[in-house]
């Protein structure tokens with residue numbers, strides 16, 4: 001079928017579509033259900049559960065899927081959504097160093113209502129699908145096309161041998177950008193699993209030199225050194241680290257599915273977990289962080305794979321004293337509140353506690369899952385208040401209540417702490433972009449945290465120097481004319 005053989009009509013009574021985020025979740029969701037997206041939304045509700053009031057404030061969730069697509073080699077990523085959404089998403093992508101073009105299929109009310117938008121998307125896919133350049137083309141429906149029922153599932157499954165993957169990633173169905181990473185990673189894994197079931201697939205490049213040994217696939221965007229550290233840890237058990245999911249190239253999906261077990265290092269990858277389970281792979285939660293975390297994780301992995309106790313003990317013994325030594329040499333003596341939306345908040349908190357920190361609160365924008373349950377239990381047994389689907393208000397309340405020596409969190413959390421002269425660190429850039437696992441991770445947080453805590457006096461002197469500036473009627477420039485017009489303000 002050529003791109004213009006047929007026109008597929010979408011919902012002829014779309015929502016107040018260009019209102020986007022501002023139309024309200026219920027309006028958009030209701031429209032999407034009427035437009036035939038109920039099954040997809042129900043699956044998202046199961047994968048990424050929220051209560052009635054606990055969708056955290058977050059950036060546009062679609063950023064997670066976009067990022068996964070843009071980081072993958074030989075993959076074209078196309079957005080279908082309102083121009084303002086696409087502007088924000090591309091801006092953020094390039095801010096975070098994407099070196100790829102983001103494809104965009106624009107629309108207006110007419111093309112949305114008549115189904116021409118779907119035609120345009122299909123045409124774009126056909127134009128892009130050059131097997132010399134791409135293994136896959138990913139199309140992401142944002143809020144309005146999802147609410148209007150643009151049927152990406154009716155795109156051809158492949159064009160010229162290039163795989164076509166269409167996903168809906170609406171803000172009213174996928175709560176966080178972390179979980180949106182899972183939407184695309186799971187869709188790709190599902191596609192690759194289907195290919196394997198249909199016949200032989202291309203050999204992963206990583207298998208050309210080393211074809212031996214059982215592997216453990218690693219789920220989560222971890223720091224690159226962590227994969228190497230984990231591989232070394234697994235050596236005494238006769239295992240090695242397999243690919244990291246989300247993968248950087250299509251063929252890695254095959255070797256990921258060929259693993260012996262799956263390490264759910266980031267615990268929110270529900271769709272990814274479902275694909276691995278369907279492939280018959282056992283899954284292990286938590287992560288090898290600190291002494292307790294490493295011992296428990298290696299023991300659990302060994303049990304799951306029915307390895308001899310001698311091998312498991314050998315792997316554990318090779319790690320623990322070295323990790324203990326590094327932790328003792330890099331102590332953290334500070335009261336800490338920690339929050340983030342990466343999904344790795346709980347394992348970071350474990351590491352901080354084993355470094356000596358007094359962690360009072362951990363907030364994660366992600367939901368609790370089977371894969372974070374053990375970490376949650378470990379933290380709560382040490383008196384830590386753990387909040388899943390934490391809102392900004394939860395995080396700020398924790399700072400006000402626990403009065404930490406340092407607050408680790410998202411941008412507005414860091415801002416709030418600074419206003420109180422509390423040293424603070426941005427979780428995504430300064431904490432989660434460091435090694436955490438095993439010996440390499442043991443001392444990696446101490447320096448940045450201790451340096452920040454030591455700067456508290458500087459914050460206090462800045463606070464007294466700038467006292468009152470930049471807030472209330474001291475905000476901006478108040479000329480006599482403005483004061484007269486508004487009856488408020490102070491001359492600057």
Ligand code: SF4
Pocket residue numbers: 019020021022060061062081082085088142143144170171172
């Ligand atoms: S796609 Fe993102 S920015 Fe656009 S309306 Fe949805 S949540 Fe908002």
